[in-house]
Amino acid sequence: MRKTLIAGNWKMHGNLDSLESLVSGIKGQLDNSWQCDILVCPPFIHIDRTIQLTKGSKIAVGGQNLSEQDQGAFTGEISGDMLKDIGSKYVLVGHSERRSLYHETNDLVAAKYAKALEAGLTPVLCVGETLEQRESGTTMDVVKAQIDAVLSFYQDNAEGLEKLGQGVIAYEPVWAIGTGVTASPEQAQDVHASIRQYLSEMNEAVADKVQILYGGSMKAANAEQLLAQKDIDGGLIGGASLKADEFIAICKIAG
Numbered sequence: 001m002r003k004t005l006i007a008g009n010w011k012m013h014g015n016l017d018s019l020e021s022l023v024s025g026i027k028g029q030l031d032n033s034w035q036c037d038i039l040v041c042p043p044f045i046h047i048d049r050t051i052q053l054t055k056g057s058k059i060a061v062g063g064q065n066l067s068e069q070d071q072g073a074f075t076g077e078i079s080g081d082m083l084k085d086i087g088s089k090y091v092l093v094g095h096s097e098r099r100s101l102y103h104e105t106n107d108l109v110a111a112k113y114a115k116a117l118e119a120g121l122t123p124v125l126c127v128g129e130t131l132e133q134r135e136s137g138t139t140m141d142v143v144k145a146q147i148d149a150v151l152s153f154y155q156d157n158a159e160g161l162e163k164l165g166q167g168v169i170a171y172e173p174v175w176a177i178g179t180g181v182t183a184s185p186e187q188a189q190d191v192h193a194s195i196r197q198y199l200s201e202m203n204e205a206v207a208d209k210v211q212i213l214y215g216g217s218m219k220a221a222n223a224e225q226l227l228a229q230k231d232i233d234g235g236l237i238g239g240a241s242l243k244a245d246e247f248i249a250i251c252k253i254a255g
């Protein structure tokens, strides 16, 4: 049985004041009987403070990105080891905004995925198609290529699959990111099931185990239907994760 993971991607929002009220709003309404795992991914500069503020709660904290390098003269970059060192548990890799705005290729995302695991972080591999790709019927070709890049980063497929099994996948259709448009539960389930099917053709145990989150304008109003889908194991939530009541409502639905 896969656990549900509700993850907030705070993107480049907030300041120390808003962070304090967001975290206290979330923490104050948490119910320890909920089974779901909860993760928040603040901007790098707010990670340390968020870790202090969430101490003693079930909220895990993660990064939104990491460097593919270990250390060195890479101005402005943050390594997986640094994230781990301050207490992060997860890190997003290959969010569509990183892929489109910062030109991250499938191979670069795969290298970041590997660095995250090496650092002892759980990578959340974001995959998804643009509207154009969906309309031309290539959704699964795009998603498979994003997954294949991780598999082929390793020496062989078996090792790649084992590594994929140690991470989380987030299906985020690009056309539903920050647009207010959400994939219908059926559209999302369809892709989630196809991802699981693709993995199960290579390794059934990994396919059964890997959590596949849905991301793309998930909010309290649509979370129930999305989370009820068989292959949707949680959500990666953008705008709605910046409002404590909204984020908590989604966690409550996940239960």
Ligand code: 3PY
Binding pocket: 009, 095, 172, 176, 177, 178, 179, 215, 216, 217, 218, 236, 237, 238, 239
């Ligand atoms: C969104 O829902 O907009 C996201 O990008 C979540 O990562």
